[in-house]
Amino acid sequence: MKTAFFAATCAALLFVTSAIAQEMSEPQGAVVLTVTGNINRTNGDGAARFDLDMLRAVGETEVVTDTIWTTGDLVFTGVQLVDLLAYLGAGEGDLSARAINDYAVNVPVTDAVEGGPIIAYEVDGNTMSRREKGPLWLVYPYAASSDYRTEVIYARSIWQLDRMTIGE
Template sequence: MMTFPNLHVASAALALTIALAGAASAEHLPEPHGPVILTVEGAIARTNGEGRARLDLQMLRDIGETTITTDTIWTAGTSEFTGVALDDLLEYLGAEGEEIDARAINDYAVTVPVADAVEGGPILAYAMDGKTMSRRDKGPLWLIYPYASSSTYRTEVIYARSIWQLDRMTVRD
């Protein structure tokens, strides 16, 4: 029987290359330095532990800030909401799914279609009129749609998706 000593070395090198390539493609997020205000799990590519992304306020700001000026059915007058655009957050996390199960601190839950995450669409607001939202003020996060921009955002379905005190999301197929 013929042996090929270099074949074993080549096989080991190939296996190591494949393993390293897989490790390199799994993108890891940095650890949060402040209090975690949002945890996202499910069909996402970027995580920082146990298959989920834990994000603090600064991490959300670093994804990119978006501002929406709109009225709401829950607040008086027009307000300026600042947060991360839902489409930017999902892209940043490498989310691939059809629906988002969004949950609030009090376990109120809604399902948001990933199709809602469009440019100029909803944001996860963490500030209203320049002030970081506390739990008493619908924080830490409030899914705000640009209600004033279009009648499509002024429906009972959209209002029902506008979850406040948001702190968890699961992206599902």
């Protein structure tokens, strides 16, 4: 009886563990974003590595806004931060975002709200080169609310983003 109970308990734990730690497919193109830390979905070594097509598949949205770094309204296309974190099963805490040149910012996970910041990979229909602040740029909908036009938010708007760590 104890052996059957133990076997059933182990099987249940294995099922729960596999459901929590979901595997992703491997990137087929160049990796543009690597996410580590408190996440439940990875594609190896505790990391979620995304190529551009994988980011698009999470969900694509547009934000039309001006910025303090550019001229006029631009159409940014990307994945909402809230959708990416939900896809990854991300936990609580801060999100440490790093750029190609190792510039880093901390972004509270609470910034990830519907209609909030996106991880943009296109501007006006074109992928962003490093020179154009790409490959990824954390863009808030600055024109949507004065809440997004503060020094704190501008400081979180990291460009040339290529890696994030959740909750560590």
